[in-house]
Structure formats: structure tokens, C-alpha cells
Amino acid sequence: MRFDVVTLFPExxxxxxxxxxxxxxxxSRQVDVRLWPLRDHAEDAYRRVDDRPYGGGPGMVxxxxxxxxxxxxxxxxxxxxxxxxxxxxxxxRLEQAxxxxxxxGQGAVLICGRYEGVDxxxxxxxxDLELSLGDFVLSGGELPALALLDAxxxxxxxxxxxxxxxxxxxxxxxxxxxxxxxxxxxxxxxxAAELPVPPVLMSGHHADIARWRRERALELTAxxxxxxxxxxxxxxxxxxxxxSYLASLGL
Ligand code: 9D3
Numbered sequence: 001m002r003f004d005v006v007t008l009f010p011e012x013x014x015x016x017x018x019x020x021x022x023x024x025x026x027x028s029r030q031v032d033v034r035l036w037p038l039r040d041h042a043e044d045a046y047r048r049v050d051d052r053p054y055g056g057g058p059g060m061v062x063x064x065x066x067x068x069x070x071x072x073x074x075x076x077x078x079x080x081x082x083x084x085x086x087x088x089x090x091x092x093r094l095e096q097a098x099x100x101x102x103x104x105g106q107g108a109v110l111i112c113g114r115y116e117g118v119d120x121x122x123x124x125x126x127x128d129l130e131l132s133l134g135d136f137v138l139s140g141g142e143l144p145a146l147a148l149l150d151a152x153x154x155x156x157x158x159x160x161x162x163x164x165x166x167x168x169x170x171x172x173x174x175x176x177x178x179x180x181x182x183x184x185x186x187x188x189x190x191x192a193a194e195l196p197v198p199p200v201l202m203s204g205h206h207a208d209i210a211r212w213r214r215e216r217a218l219e220l221t222a223x224x225x226x227x228x229x230x231x232x233x234x235x236x237x238x239x240x241x242x243x244s245y246l247a248s249l250g251l
Pocket of ligand 1: 131
């Protein structure tokens with residue numbers, strides 16, 4: 001699949017596309033990312049891509065015409081109907097279900113907003129979908145675009161070392177948060193404290209370990225993310241034993 005990214009800051013992308021586990025998806029071109037520096041599509045010699053808002057007020061607005069020129073160049077290259085996505089604080093929140101849809105599709109054209117926003121006429125006529133990462137303030141859409149690319153890349157076959165990591169992901173298969181993880185040493189000394197690994201994990205009893213992990217996941221989800229627990233209940237993924245355990249905790 002192919003993602004075309006329209007941005008004022010193309011330099012932000014390379015470090016993320018060339019490092020880590022997801023690099024495999026980008027290197028192999030399973031996820032092909034093309035960068036479109038918006039300034040290259042400015043109309044004038046000053047390479048202007050923003051201007052003051054009609055009606056007054058603070059900040060600047062991204063001009064429609066440079067964005068349209070970039071989108072036209074992209075459409076000329078990609079002979080498909082891939083959706084045009086704008087990252088903006090007014091978008092609907094990106095969730096794993098949406099990531100899975102992108103991972104199964106042909107890709108998208110990603111517009112990274114900057115300044116106060118984009119001229120609404122460009123949005124009305126050329127943007128199919130507005131996406132946000134959540135209710136906190138960033139300075140632009142580049143990090144959200146990278147977050148989507150990372151989330152899509154790690155769903156490609158062969159990108160995660162261990163295929164089982166997928167199935168067990170929070171938000172992926174089910175709705176429960178992960179259980180806590182422990183590794184060596186078996187007793188970790190921190191200052192005056194001696195901190196052992198929970199003994200059940202050292203027992204070799206796989207059924208006990210599975211039950212302990214399930215219970216930790218249930219308890220953590222119930223206490224920290226009651227919204228996810230409700231979603232797990234609604235989706236039918238909790239078994240009677242899960243409900244009994246939660247009831248024993250008064251949850
Ligand atoms: C009250 C005016 N602000 C809207 C919340 C102005 C404003 C803040 C931040 C306008 C643009 C931005 C830049 N942010 C993004 O482009 C953005 C974003 C974000 O800030 N948070 C979470 N997701 C996203 S996606 C794009």
C-alpha cells in the first residue's frame with residue numbers, strides 16, 4: 001500500500017521511517033511512503049503556503065491552492081481513489097479499528113495540518129476524513145501521521161518478530177489491557193528492597209500462569225479503564241470465570 005504525505009516538515013519523517021521494528025515494512029515497500037513538501041507547490045516566488053484568517057484573529061491559515069496543487073500531483077501519480085485524510089484537532093479519534101482498515105486498504109493521502117488550520121473550502125471539497133489523536137494540543141499533524149504509519153506498518157505480515165504479539169495486543173483482539181511483565185533477575189534488589197517475581201510465574205504450571213495473567217488483566221482493566229471493561233463485556237469476550245473473578249473483587 002502507498003501513503004502520500006503532504007507536509008511543511010518533510011525532514012520529520014525520515015528518522016522514524018528508517019528505525020526500529022516498523023522499518024522493515026517501509027524498507028520492503030510493503031508500506032510505501034512518499035513525501036510531498038508543501039512549499040514545492042506554492043504559487044509565488046516567496047513560496048507562501050499560509051496567510052492571515054479572513055475575519056481576523058490569531059494565527060495563520062494554510063492556503064487552499066498549494067494544497068490542491070499537491071493533491072493534483074499526487075492523483076496524477078496514484079491511479080486510484082485512496083482517501084484524503086486531514087490530521088486536525090477537529091477530527092474523529094483514530095482507534096485501532098481505523099488502523100486495521102487502513103492496513104487492509106490501498107493506503108491514503110495524508111495532509112498534515114499546521115498553524116490554526118486549513119482553508120475550509122479545501123476541506124469541504126477534497127478531504128474525505130479528518131482524524132485526531134485525542135484531546136491534547138500538538139503543533140501540527142506530522143506526529144499524528146507518523147503514529148498512523150507506525151500503527152499500520154506493525155500490522156504488515158512479517159514486521160513483528162512474533163506473530164502471537166498481534167493476537168494478544170490490547171485493543172487488537174480483545175479489549176483487555178495487558179497483564180504485567182517480569183524478566184530477569186528473579187529477585188531484583190532496589191535500595192533496601194528485595195523484589196521477587198510473582199512466584200506463580202516461576203512455577204512452570206501453565207494453566208496457573210494463564211489464569212493469573214487473565215486475572216491481572218481483568219483487574220487492571222476494571223480499575224484503570226472501566227470503559228474498556230464495558231466494551232469487553234458488550235463484545236461477549238468475558239467468560240463466566242472472568243465475571244466470577246471480577247465479582248470476587250467487587251468489580
Ligand atoms: C482552539 C484552537 N486550537 C484547536 C484545538 C487551535 C489548534 C491547536 C493545534 C489548531 C491546530 C493545532 C495543531 N494540531 C494538529 O494539527 C493536530 C492534532 C492535535 O493538536 N492534537 C491531537 N491530534 C491532532 S491531529 C492534528
